[in-house]
Amino acid sequence: MASLSCSLGNWRPVVRHVDDAGPQEVAITIDDAPTVEATPGLLDLLRRFQMKATFFVSGFRAEKSLELVEAIARDGHAVYAHGWDHIRLDRAPKGRLIQDMSRCEALLAQCRPTPSPYLVRLPYNGGYRNSAVHRQLQSWMPGCQIAHWRLSTEDHAIASAQATTADIEQAAEAAVRRVLDHPGLPGAVILMHDQPVNDLPEGGVKAQASLAVMRHLVEGLAAKGMASVCLRPLAAPSFLSRFVFA
Numbered sequence: 167m168a169s170l171s172c173s174l175g176n177w178r179p180v181v182r183h184v185d186d187a188g189p190q191e192v193a194i195t196i197d198d199a200p201t202v203e204a205t206p207g208l209l210d211l212l213r214r215f216q217m218k219a220t221f222f223v224s225g226f227r228a229e230k231s232l233e234l235v236e237a238i239a240r241d242g243h244a245v246y247a248h249g250w251d252h253i254r255l256d257r258a259p260k261g262r263l264i265q266d267m268s269r270c271e272a273l274l275a276q277c278r279p280t281p282s283p284y285l286v287r288l289p290y291n292g293g294y295r296n297s298a299v300h301r302q303l304q305s306w307m308p309g310c311q312i313a314h315w316r317l318s319t320e321d322h323a324i325a326s327a328q329a330t331t332a333d334i335e336q337a338a339e340a341a342v343r344r345v346l347d348h349p350g351l352p353g354a355v356i357l358m359h360d361q362p363v364n365d366l367p368e369g370g371v372k373a374q375a376s377l378a379v380m381r382h383l384v385e386g387l388a389a390k391g392m393a394s395v396c397l398r399p400l401a402a403p404s405f406l407s408r409f410v411f412a
């Protein structure tokens with residue numbers, strides 16, 4: 167629902183669809199990247215199916231594996247910041263949001279030029295409707311936009327400590343089927359994760375879940391004659407949109 171509020175003309179666009187999408191296009195977006203257990207396999211699947219994705223990178227992970235960010239950029243995928251630590255930046259002390267995003271982007275800038283306009287995805291999507299968050303993002307990176315999604319794979323719920331390989335495979339297939347059968351699929355921004363940041367250990371079932379979701383997703387899209395493209399910022403948001411949250 168649209169709402170007027172104290173944004174002082176600083177509402178940033180919230181992107182849920184591919185701007186000017188062809189009927190066969192979607193944008194796969196991958197949060198919490200990169201990890202050594204999942205990222206190379208995700209890149210391999212995208213390469214095999216000739217699809218492009220948009221990676222939202224957590225600085226604390228990228229710092230340990232910058233060569234993976236370089237590999238993502240080299241393959242022609244889009245790379246943007248998901249903050250440094252994976253925390254609710256809208257609830258963090260003043261200044262932390264910009265500090266986290268700046269620190270992450272400074273690292274990413276070693277691997278590819280800083281894109282403009284910029285897209286951010288907030289950890290836990292925290293504060294995407296918060297005018298103070300929008301104002302801070304605008305002051306940090308004028309023209310930046312918030313990457314939301316239309317369809318989520320809910321992949322963070324697939325792996326569990328008790329899950330077997332067969333459980334993971336079945337749950338991943340069902341999760342992707344739900345996304346592929348959704349009438350809003352054409353043009354959709356689709357959310358999935360590298361390995362989601364949570365209490366489960368890295369590798370094992372968690373990496374299996376990410377790779378199974380990606381495999382079903384690219385196979386399913388290809389079977390429909392569809393493809394994933396890099397998420398593009400919205401072209402020329404209207405002047406009025408800065409005053410209205412939509």
Ligand SMILES: [Zn+2]
Nearest residue numbers: 197198289290
């Ligand atoms: Zn995240």
